Amino acid sequence: MATRSSVARAARQLTSAAARRPSPFVCQRWAQASQKQRLFSVSAALKEKKYTEDHEWIEMSADGKTCTLGISEYAAKALGDVVYIELPQIELDVSEGDAIGAVESVKSASDILTPISGTVAEVNSDLETTPGNINKDPEGNAWIAKITVSGKPTGKMMSKSEYTEFTEDA
Amino acid sequence: MTEAFAARRSFLPRSAGRSYSSFTEKLADAANKLQSYISSSNDPYLNLSIEDHILRKSPADSTVLFLYVNRPCVVIGRNQNPWTEVNLGILNAAYGTHKRKDSEPPGVGTVDLVRRRSGGGTVFHDEGNLNWSIICPRGDFTRDTHAEMVVRALRKLGIERARVNERHDIVLDQGLERLACDTQNTHRTPYTMKEGALPRPLKVSGSAYKLTRQRALHHATTLLSSPNLHNITQYLRSPAKNLIHAQGVESVSSPVANIGLNVQTFQQRLQEEFATMYANFGTPSIVKTVGDDYLNIPDIRKGYDELLSEDWMWSQTPAFTLVLDSKDDIGIEMKVHHGVIKSLTFTNSNVSDKSRAALCTTLVERKLQDIRKWTPFLQSRIRSWDEGLATVATRLDQLLPVSGLPKR
Known part of the structure; x- marks a missing residue:
């Protein structure tokens, strides 16, 4: 149940989503950092979009510190017309497998699960006013949350082609 | 910690403690592919929490029927606004927020307000309404499958006007003429008219769903013999409705009717229809009555406390x-x-x-x-x-x- 912690709410009052959005300057700095890191360990495979059997996707940032999470096109199509999206609270700590939100369509509430542990850094607030966008561009503009990761996913993650095969079998 | 737990346990009769833990064990046992429960409690918060416990604990490939009747309450959907959906001012006579005037018709008494975990719109429950719920593998789930099962049960009790409509709800057709029609078709009756034609079909059952990773919950109301039909609209008409611009889910209101069946009769018929539909799994290996004492099961208690929390009731409201x-x-x-x-x-x-x-x-x-x-x-x-x-x-x-x- 998405009962929101008052700590997270208090934190949110101090730092609005807009304030947390990195300035162009910060973006530049990040890009540099990522290049450096690439020399050591971050492989291209990690940054590729990965899918779960629950039809969520995650995509790691270049520096490997945050990931963007959303639901797959297959899931968006299966849900039908989405009328409301419950987003997680910023600064909420989440563990792999937790429901971090829910999508409502045609009288059904479906949980959105996170395949990775971390802290919610940003949510796509546009979805609060235009939930229908998730039916249009679920793997692009209609991402759900960005998570500062604190571990690696231990569950099964699939590449685009593996996931396509998985949904065709289902 | 262990000591405190043991001390608390000793206040319970031994057999009671055993039976609660064995309830969850049997519920979760992979061997029990077909299970059927009925609740003797009329507490809406408890019944919804038992239902949620079944959703979370039953084996991934099992199918479970759960039937319950609640005391008078208004139940809103997970993502709804109680201030636009409900006339909150007249709900709780017992809490002193409502003083009945002499000119008003006799009231229903205290009406509880509940926010459920599934989606959908606002409904009114009372002792003349049977709630049925089916928990099944997500892969088997469609919004119509079990509404069709309920229509078959109704028709076997002589309710030939019952069908599933385009919103996956159950209605009674009001057509004046009887036309030829395939009696096996659960989406059409001899009295079905063109969409929009008068008299409109009357809604007798509304559905909502909750989908988890592997499981699907479909639950619905069934208005059998509610003594409060004339009162329902006053509970669902909010003075703030047109003054609030809300995100989230707005109810679609429909004219309703009683089916005119006795709760016990229909309950039994539905259990039989469920057994027939899943006869290929054998007969249900658990057929059991659950009740108020199930609140002693820690997981059920937790869900119950969540439903009764102020945060869930009020702060869950979309902006x-x-x-x-x-x-x-x-x-x-x-x-x-x-x-x-x-x-x-x-x-x-x-x-x-x-x-x-x-x-x-x-x-x-x-x-x-x-x-x-x-x-x-x-x-x-x-x-x-x-x-x-x-x-x-x-x-x-x-x-x-x-x-x-x-x-x-």
């Missing part, structure tokens, strides 16, 4: 704006996000500048659930009380009341 800007209103616009007042804007308001500032200081960042009654709340916090503030407080008491939830 909304209360707009009171018409000429004869108080000229205030209030934005609320997750149950917290985020801003107050004044347009054409008679409220003095000083009082405006006082209202902002007192209310912005305040949780609605911490206010409860606006007049005493504001009066005790704003020293320079005047007529303008009194008018504002009275209006907000009318439109944004926060009633108490039942004591646990």
Whole structure:
């Protein structure tokens, strides 16, 4: 149940989503950092979009510190017309497998699960006013949350082609 | 920790403790592919929590039927706004928020307010309404499968006008002429008319769903013999409806009717229909009555406490704006996000500048659930009380009341 912690709410009052959005300057700095890191360990495979059997996707940032999470096109199509999206609270700590939100369509509430542990850094607030966008561009503009990761996913993650095969079998 | 637990356990009769833990064990046992439960409790919070426990604990490939009847209550969907969907001011006679006038028809008594975990719109429950729920593998789930099962059960009891409609609900067709029709078709009856033709079909059962990783819950009402049909609309008509711009889910209202069956008769028929539909799995290996004492199961207790929490009831409400800007209103616009007042804007308001500032200081960042009654709340916090503030407080008491939830 998405009962929101008052700590997270208090934190949110101090730092609005807009304030947390990195300035162009910060973006530049990040890009540099990522290049450096690439020399050591971050492989291209990690940054590729990965899918779960629950039809969520995650995509790691270049520096490997945050990931963007959303639901797959297959899931968006299966849900039908989405009328409301419950987003997680910023600064909420989440563990792999937790429901971090829910999508409502045609009288059904479906949980959105996170395949990775971390802290919610940003949510796509546009979805609060235009939930229908998730039916249009679920793997692009209609991402759900960005998570500062604190571990690696231990569950099964699939590449685009593996996931396509998985949904065709289902 | 262990000691305290053991000490608490010793107050319970031994057999009771055993039977609770074995309930969950049997429920979760992979061998039990087909299970059927009925609740003897009429507590809506408990029945929804038992249902949620079944959803979470039953084997991934099992199918479970759960039947229950609640005491009078209004149940809103997970993502709905109680202030737009429900006439909160008349709900809780017992908590003193409603004084019945002599001119009013006899009331229903206390009506509980519940926010369920599934989606969909607002419904009214009472002792003449049977709730049925089916928990099945997500892969087997369609919105119509079990509504069709219920229509078959109704038709076997002679209700030939019953069918599943385009919203996956069950209606009774009101056509005046009897036309030829395939009697096996659960989406059409001899009395089905063209869409939009009068008289409209009457709704007798409304559905909502909750989908988890592997499981699907489909639950629905069935109006069999409600003594309160004439009263339902007054509970579902909110004075704030047209003044609140809300995100989230708005109910679609439909004319309703009683099916005219006895609750026990239909209950039994439905259990039989369920057994017939899943006969390929054998007969249900668990057929059991659950009740009020199941609140002693820690997981069920936890779900129960969550449903009764102020945060779930009020703060789960999607963002909304209360707009009171018409000429004869108080000229205030209030934005609320997750149950917290985020801003107050004044347009054409008679409220003095000083009082405006006082209202902002007192209310912005305040949780609605911490206010409860606006007049005493504001009066005790704003020293320079005047007529303008009194008018504002009275209006907000009318439109944004926060009633108490039942004591646990």
